[in-house]
Amino acid sequence: MQTNTSKHIHGWLLLMPAAILLIAFTHYPTVATIVNSLFSKGTAIRPSRFVGLANFERMLDDPIFWKVLANNGWFALGTIPTSIALAIVMALFVNRSLPGRSLVRMAYFTPTILPMIAVANIWLFFYTPDIGLVDQIASGLGFSGHNWLGDPRTVLPAIMVMTIWKEAGFFMIFYLAAMQNVPPELEEASKLEGASRWYYFRRVMFPLLMPTTLFVLINAVLNSFKLVDHLFVLTKGGPDNASNLLLYYIFETAFSYFETHFAAALTVVLLLLLAAMALLQFFVLDKRVHYR
Amino acid sequence: MNRSRSFPKVFYASLETGAAWLLALVWVSPLVYAFWAAFHPGEYAVNFNLLAPLTLENFREALAQAPFPRYALNTFILVSTILLAQLILCTLAAYAFSRYRFRGHQVAFALVLVQLMITPEILIVENYGTLARINLIDTILGIGLPYMASAFGIFLLRQAFKSTPKELEDAARLEGCGTLGVLWRVYVPLARPTYLAYGLVSISHHWNNFLWPLIVTNSVETRPLTVGLGVFGAPESGVNWSVISAATLLSVAPLLAAFLLFQRQFVQSFMTAGIK
Secondary structure, eight states: OOOHHHHHHHHHHHHHHHHHHHIIIIIHHHHHHHHHTTBOOOOSSSOOOBOTTHHHHHHHTOHHHHHHHHHHHHHHHHHHHHHHHHHHHHHHHHTSOOTTHHHHHHHHHHHHHSOHHHHHHHHHHHHSTTTSHHHHHHHHTTOOOOOTTTSTTTHHHHHHHHHHHHHHHHHHHHHHHHHTTSOHHHHHHHHHTTOOHHHHIIIIIHHHHHHHHHHHHHHHHHHHHHOOHHHHHHTTTOSTTTTOOHHHHHHHHHHTSOOHHHHHHHHHHHHHHHHHHHHHHHHHHHHHHHHO | OHHHHHHHHHHHHHHHHHHHHHHHHHHHHHHHHHHHHHHSOGGGSSOOOTTOOOOSHHHHHHHHHSOHHHHHHHHHHHHHHHHHHHHHHHHHHHHHHHHOOOTTHHHHHHHHHHHHHSOGGGGHHHHHHHHHHTTOTTOHHHHHHHHHSOHHHHHHHHHHHHTSOHHHHHHHHHTTOOHHHHIIIIIHHHTHHHHHHHHHHHHHHHHHOOHHHHHHOOSTTTOOHHHHHHHHTOGGGOOOHHHHHHHHHHHHHHHHHHHHHTHHHHHHHHHHHHHO
16 A cells, blocks of 8 residues: 555656646746736837736727627627527437438538638638629629628628538537437427427426536637637738637737737736636536536 | 328428438538539639539649648647647546545646636747747647647546546556556556547647647648648638639548548547536
8 A cells, every 4th residue: 555645746746747738838828928918018228117007008998909809799699699509409400310310410510620720711712702602692693792701790790600600510519418318208208298399398308408508608608719710811800800809819919019018918808708707617517517 | 080190290300301401401511612612623613513524623733832741741740749648648647636635636636627718829929938938939849739738638537537446446456556557557448438539529629720830830841731721721822712622621631531431439529528
């Protein structure tokens, strides 16, 4: 049997390699970001100095900051409920006997394994004015062409449609897993009682899927803050920041304008948002247990 | 009586089947379209003539304009380096968390879980600075390093190890196995499904990752497929759609092929990984 001390030492030794990398690339940069957000941009003649909350004051006065934050909000609102609804419909479709079930399931799931950058490449052509597929179909139906990605009013919805296409199949997987855990006796019982399928879904299935919905919801919100790859191909945040998102704005600020301290302040906002989600998930996951 | 009851049933069932198939068709159509554009000459990009001549010219053109085989090699090296490192580091850490009540293990585990929320791509600015200080900018190792200690992997494996009966470990110890021997002979083999699930999720995630590799790389020798495709597809580069479609298919082909071949395992893996 091992002695107590050697147990502590062994434990820490096993953890050590992972811990070093985690500290170097997660904990240290988190702290450094917060510290850097309190300093000014250094130049050759004027070194960086402590400026307190000046970067945050500038951020609050920055219309682009509010714009990207609002865009993130609209983007989440526009994509998540629709994706989840579609995911549930898809899961219901393939959770029962259906000719060619695995083909259908594969069709729903395939967009999930494509890189966002490839998805954006494909969809960019759909949205190209006049010669793009959307406009070709529209002109066939007698509508005139439209610059979907060049118009501030349509750019965000256009990107949302693409994102829904990409994500619904991913969420479907979680619903499918959850539905397979619903005891079949429940459906038989409700059938015997003469309940319609819609009634069964609304009163039995949907409540049982609630933990899954909360789990998917939180992960979808997290994703909506982290996924900006498509902007590099589709719009670069334009026109006039109409499709810009917080993380892409951080990237631009740091790597195009070289304002690393302002970028640090923006990152702090993103960190706070993620921390809020983490706390929410913590309490939500507590709830999940009650259903199990 | 019996017939009149079963007719609406059959009707609604086939309606549902039709709807399911229609949605499936809508869902694959963008990808089918990419195939159409890639295998036909440019003038047929929006002209869906079934008799249009097939061609591989677009692929030849794409390969002539950018070194996709090299990008593919880079991606392959990147993905396998990350996975190998993740498997080793996460196995050790997960073993520590599941079987050692060492001092501070609860705080340490909470600190590990932080990475589930704050993934390395959120901290691009600081992590770029760190990589610059250790001279790993524009290296494949540099792209992979922040992902090697994966909180998600540690979490999944810890769950798997915890469900391994303690008696098996005791038996192995009696047979003379040391700490690493027990881990290698008892825990790792029993957690094989978790390793498979985690491996597939990790591979598809890093195959598709874009933002961080874009920031770290600036040469052909290190650029993974996604970044190569991002540079290639930039609208100002003036290449035509059919060629871009061909390039897109070239970059997704290996993963797509793997997915189509091992569909069940992929779907199963995403399920297991998501539920835990």
